[in-house]
Amino acid sequence: MEWFQVYNPTGNLWLSALVAFIPIALFFISLVVLKLKGHVAGFLTVLSAILIAIFVYKMPLDKVIYSFVYGFLYGLWPIAWIIIAAIFLYKLTLKSGYFDILRESIIAITPDQRIQVILIGFCFGAFLEGAIGFGGPVAITAALLVGLGLRPLYAAGLCLIANTAPVAFGAVGIPIIAMAGVVNVPALEISSVAGHMLPPLSLFVPFFLIFLMDGFRGIKETYPVALVAGGSFAIVQFYTATKLGPELPDIASAIVSIAATTIFLKFWQPKNTFKFDSDIGGEQTLSVKSYTPKQIILAWIPFVILVFMIIIWTQGWFKALFAQDGILAFTSLKFNFESLSNIIQTAPAVSSDKAVKSVFEIPLILAVGTSIFFTALITMVVLRINIQTAVQTFGETLNEMKFALLTIGLVVGFAYVSNYSGLSATLALALAQTGDAFAFFSPIVGWIGVFLTGSDTSSNLLFGTLQQLTARQLGVPEVLFLAANSVGGVVGKMISPQSIAIACAAVGLVGKESELFRYTVKYSILLVIGIGIFTYLLAFVFTDLIPM
Template structure:
């Protein structure tokens, strides 16, 4: 057996500084050296492995086992979910029905303030829930430019609108990945995030209008902003706390779009706002295609089926079929990674030593990625996409995703070797010495993580272990800090270099990334400070016995 060491240099802060070096290298590689994500990930993995071997005295077989487990987990189920989701989206584009879906939203109102709410906030959240990973901002920003918005505004507004849904993006993978890596119930993290995010979800539509048209615009559109944000927040809360992390974005977005569309049948703003009448005025209204109700229903049908499929996949009775004594257990493959056998966690804040998980589980059917892939097959049939086109589309998806998949595998590998070597614990034990003040900095850590990686998933994997162990050291429910990492990360998305690059490319602003960064950075900082204060307040209320966070997340 090998017991993890948490203070290899005899000084907790010095050990924590060495443990921080791989994260600093990742930051420098992305921000200053402008390296590709997979290159930065590879260099970070190499440095983390060297530190694990020569500073933390981790046996080579254990280090290799950690990297293998992390890489496999990055490929399946994480990358599989992303591949299936993007494949489904591409099939709707290839069929031509995605244009109908898009136009069904655009046709609802000519007011660009409300179009930004519908497309940037509601539809962007829908895309975030379905595909995530940069796609929503690129698609929605391009749509808004096509409707007459100035490119910088379109990109900036979509970046800000994309905050509320990020924690549950790509069918909940940020929370699912962190829960899997830490062996913590995903529903509990989802439930806590579901309590923390709704106020932000209500606020965002108002804030978008304020940025476009000031207080005058808010006064003129507050009813529809309240309907959009309120309906979104309500469904986000219900699904996140009752069903888990897979559905909140998709369900909230669909309900919000429907409710806003119905509300606009009985209410209109007194003044129709457009940035530029020549670009966004008559032409768009006059050239609007006329689609039948049947065509619109068919365009939305794949995503309705997706919602139903995910509901089934998350039900206890369905999961029970694949349990060890379930009828379909033979479709779940489990194998032990020998390199992980014998690693013992002996963290001071944990009552007794515990062996790390060395069993890798490969659920062939019982994973969200497979449910999405099956929906994609159904979509191919109902939208009459040729088999040859679908095969070609799947190949295109794999080709476009190859570097993203490699980056994910490397980042998850780094997360696992950090957790299994004791590196994360070193950082956590040092930060725990800051006392209760860490409750404020908990979401800031997630914010930094998303800034560095461009992904709430990657941030959760990088810092989930740190958050968990620090919470234990401070005697605060770890679910609060785990959720705070993800919630803080959502407002880091709007300043992530990767997200900014994607948004600029989508609206033709390549080379003006600094302008977009200046547009969003001040709001990102304000948001994360507010979230930090909110997290600190929750932690202190729990410690003083005013509220019971554990009861909230497990009820």
């Protein structure tokens, strides 16, 4: 039985939009006001969306339930699988002891603590963001900077700011991969636009970090190395994001940036060595051991292998093996949700008379998470990690991530209920009434989403369809607003309650989250305004810069 979506169930578009906004408002209240846990807030949000879909939008009960189940499963595969595999790999390197060697190999490069902050907070943090994401990079790098002599609040704030540039491509590109699945747009197209928008920010961040530490004097003394670190990162980020897709920009950019900066520092050091004094931090407390080249190579080898594995997984010839007529097609499982195939999108902005996606596919091998998992297995052999330790580590990973994975499943479930019932379309049709001004607000929507959820992935899942449909209403390339949602979200990460809590916990400042928030919020607001202006110019002035 076919069911045709209705986008103005109350007869007044703005009133219908207000009703459709209730689940999002409830999510905001649950997190910010009631301070509920993420999975509890996600459950209440899904429940409210289901009730509105049934009683206001008159969506049949079976189609509502299947929409949620489809979304929840998509949250588990491929999204959750990527997170589990990435954290499993990280934990293996940690238990092997080689992660400490990798960390200290960076610290030993220079005695100047301004440059150490760039290497650890920006370069190494970007590498961790690309490999594991979801709060881990800020926690690790903030703890390291405290060991380098920074005041805890200062270290946490700098790490949150440094973590902006790589967030859109974090956890092996999952924010954009997840959005692409929901809006049915190739991930490479969204990645390519983001790859045009983010490099200026990536180039700016190292200079901004130095300015926060040592003002214009610091920039004058260290601008060559800031230019090398930020410039090399931005160039590789642009190339990988526009040519290869969202999986590699962070990892490849971070590795190249670390290598370029390290080589540059062999030939150049600032005239004055900067050390944090008692007004800013304490004495440098982290002792750096000396390691052999072999030890350092082994410490980096798991992540070098990861780069090559992801490159293979993203190649056309490899994907062809799993196509319908490929020799490995049997490794992809498919389930048809027949009830969903009868949901018909009726508004021109939603692709007129088009049935929604109803076949759920589980690519067991082709999934990016599987490439990371295979890397972990190879790492076990290279670093001589016994099977018992690996099995125990995998179990620990699942246990630690259980509520985070539940939250992701619920958020994705809400995204699909919102999309398949027509709630997102209602919001898009209403926001389209604001006209061209929405181009400025597009990244601010993503900024709000990351503030609410603590995740660029969750923000993209919540608002991806909204951005897409609004772009269609305004006649703007949809990939611009989709990318703007993710790019705006990266500067929302530094004020997200979840990120603030993680950073404070890492440096021993639990209970002082409001202080850290006050430190970062002003910079976050200024940056998102700048991104909003940039998005508006791309939409209506420099339209030729948008890759099509």
